[in-house]
Amino acid sequence: MYSKMYYLLKFFVLGFLVQSCFATKSFPESFMFGAGTAAFQIEGAWNEDGKGPSIWDTFFHNKNAEENGDVACDSYHKWREDVQNAKDLGLQFYRFSIAWSRILPNGTLNIVNQKGIDYYSNLIKALKAENIEPVVTLYHWDMPQHISDLGGLLNVQFVDYFEDYVRLCYNSFGSDVKYWVTFNEPTIHCFMGYGYGNGAPGFALPGDGLYQCSYVLLKSHARAYRIYDEEFRDQYQGKVGIVLESSWVDAETDDLLDLEAQERSLQFNLGWFANPIFKGNWPEVMIDRIANRSQLENLARSRLPAFTQDEIEYINGTHDFFALNTYYSNAVRYEDDEPIGTPSYSKDLSVGSSINRNFSDNQAFRKLLNYVNDRYNPGSILITENGKGTSDGLEDTDRIEYLKLYLGNLLDAILEDNINVIGYSLWSLMDNFEWGTYETRFGIIRVDYDSPNRTRTWKESARWYQNLIATRVLDNSTIIINN
Known part of the structure; x- marks a missing residue:
């Protein structure tokens, strides 16, 4: 009887412990929590202290838009308050970008703006003083206008201009920066800026411009990585990567054609930039499809520029980690290729898709992490953006629920799939200018755009995130009320 009761009690205790573990899964102590911003979206001071356009x-x-980034969150003047908020949140790292034209007004070494260098140096040193690691993006879409006038990412000489700029950054800030990101979301930048014209610099070249952009951008990324590797790594021991953006893509059905469309979609989006850096050369499906359609369009060569073998080898391996931005998931289906006509990326890809914006509860992010880990074997993954846009207000429980679901996916990938995700950067530290609107609010800290002071106020999500960082326990929803 005693023995039976002993084992019965042991069974219930063990069951309770197992249940408790699953209810309170914790992030590893080495895991870094952060938040991110971008220069154009928060700094303002667009023409102050020597900054170029x-x-x-x-x-x-040029559009005489009612809303622009001239003032934004005024972080150029309020950076000390932003650092204090990052400290109070308990952030282990803060991801921000350098405005190229703030330190090189026309993008070249012809004029070096010391006030711009001092601004970023002060910000970086203030973060380091609070034990917050700066994660610095060198190019978050805001190319100096003069460099764009010279052709921008359609001009292969951009590689040389970018080299001069990044070397100046490494020399100026390298002793305090251990994580560098060369480019942010090149897929979207090439797509909007050089493909369909709905973003700066506004070129509508959907059949070839976006591919030329990707060709020059990858060569520029590789140059920036090689420079650090050859000239700065021994001294500073930092890491360099590139931020790639991708949603997870499911097939609408298990039909082989839909499954083929799923893989094609992933390769045309994530693989477009990941393959050359992590595997060597463009994805084969992109090479084949674009070359075939180019031939049918009576072109003498593929619209997708071909890398030489030397270029393939130079670009391949230019990574120290895999930096990933992700927000949503898609479902795709097979569609017949469109007839040959005006060339475009969408016709090259040729899949039908729909967006599912509430994907975190169906393990889509976990699938994406497994795909990245299995396909590219990156060694480590850093989540550099993830978040939810909401309307204005402080009680943003919808954002909290989104983050809980999303981070649950992430924690499962770490604990159950043994994927080495080293950190997570929430987008965004504060509300900011979302490339055309102030209406959509991604920040966990509210910015009052009607106030000349651009007053910052913590939302409920900021207090939730503060508590998550302090406890490292995902389902602990107790709010810390002090700030």
Whole structure:
């Protein structure tokens, strides 16, 4: 009887412990929590202290847009308050970008703006003083206008201009920066800026411009990586990567054609830039389809520029980690190729798709992490953007629920799939200018755009995130009320 009761009690205790573990899964102590911003979206001071115009300044000024980035969150003047908020949240790292034209007004070494260098140096040193690791993006879409006037990412000489700029950054800030990102979301930048014209610099070249952009951008990324590797790594021991954006893509059915459309979609999006960096050369499906359609369009060569073998080898392996931005998931289906006519990326890809914006509860993010890990074997993954846009207000429980579901996917990938995800950067530290609107609010800290002071106020999600960082326990929803 005693023995039976002993084992019965042991069974219930063990069951309770197992249940408790699953209810309170914790992030590893080495896991880093952060938040992110981008220069054009928060800094303002678009023409102060020697800063030159960027392509996004020009893009909105030329449209006489009611909203622009001229003031934004005024972080150029309020950076100390932003650092204090990052400290109070408990962030282990803060991802931000350098505005190229703030330190090189026309994008070249012809004029070096010391006030711009001092601004970023002060920000970086203030973060380091609070034990917050700066994760620095070198190019978050805001090319100096003069470089764009010279052809921008359609001009292979961009590689040389970018080299000069990044070397200046490495020399100026390298002793305090251990994580560098060369480019942010090149897929979207090439798509909007050089493919369909709905973003700066506004070129509508959907059949070839976006591919030329990707060709020059990858060569520029590789140059920036090689420079650090050869000239700075021994001294500073930092890491360099590129931020790629991807949604997870499911097939609408298990039909072989839909499954083929799923893989094609992933390769035309994530693989477009990941394959050359992590495997070597463009995805084969892109090479074959674009070459075939180019031939049928009576072109002498493929619209997708071909890498030489030397270029393939130079670009391949230019990564120290895999940086990933992701927000949603898609479902895709097979569709017959469109007839040959005006060339475009969408016709090259040729799949039908729909967006599912509430994907975190169906393990889509976990699937994406497994896909990245299995396909590209990156060694480590850093989530550099993820978040939810909401309307204005402080009680953003919908954002909290989104983050809980999303981070649950992430934690499962770490604990159950043994994927080495080293950190997570929430987008965004504060509400910011979302490339055309202030209406959509991605920040966990509210910015009052009607106030000349651009007053910052913590939302409920900020307090939730503060508590998550402090406890490292995902389902602990107790709110810390002090700030």
